[in-house]
Amino acid sequence: MSDAAQPTAAEVRAAAEAVKTALDRHLAAVERRSGEEDPAVYDAFNQLAAAAEAYDELLYDRYDEVTPFEIPGTEDSMPPYTGPEEPSALSVLIRRDYSVAEPQRLMAQARRVEAADEEGVGGEASGTVHGALGLLFGEFEPDEIASRHKEFGLEEGDSTLWVTAADETADPGEWLEAPFEQADPELVVCRFDVSAVFDDEYDDGLDDDDDDDEDGDDADVDDEADDEGDVGAGELDEDLDTDLDDDPGPDEDAEPARLEADR
16 A cells, blocks of 8 residues: 555544444443343444454554454344244245265266156256256255255255244245345344354364363373383382392301301
8 A cells, every 4th residue: 555545643543442432332232232132232243343344454554553353244143133023924044055966876866757757758857967956856855855965966065044034924926036035134033054164163173172182191191101210210219228128248247256166
């Protein structure tokens, strides 16, 4: 960034003051919160995050320094629920991602479906991946495909399930043209996500614990070895002292007795 485009020291100072003000507002909202998902706390959090991000950028542009704070992205969290307290209707939104790992297996399964269908189209649909997918998803329920995905040559990706609330049930055909357009995150009652990234984070945590345990075990083994060495040396010293004490050595009285006898 050129010197002309750099923020002034006063702008950086003003951004720092904005962070302080946002901190006070966030604390006040937390102290007055009406529940675990109070919208006021959520708004104060967003204001604090925005102020901190602005300050961090100005601080870096002006002084080439950064703050130690990390603000979680908004895509990683859901807004507080603002739907009806007692919903009379609900919608279940599901997304499951797959990759076609084995196209030949996929098309072979589609051919079996065609062979069992008296009104089949002569194998034309099962001859392409696109056609095979249409046949299989038309024949089997999505949950069955999810549980048997390897049989169909598919590999699971991320998946998510949202349960959203509503005051009344939609009219027949009302949302068919754009089924996911009205998915409002603020109406989500609960959400369930499945992703390999969660497994990786869990495995990393286990690896760290294992490393700590191994280091601790190695230290214990070394300590035990040292202790055994010390004890062994002590026992050897004691045995040696005992042997020396038991050894009568030269009999000082015996020699004079023999001399007297000779006389």
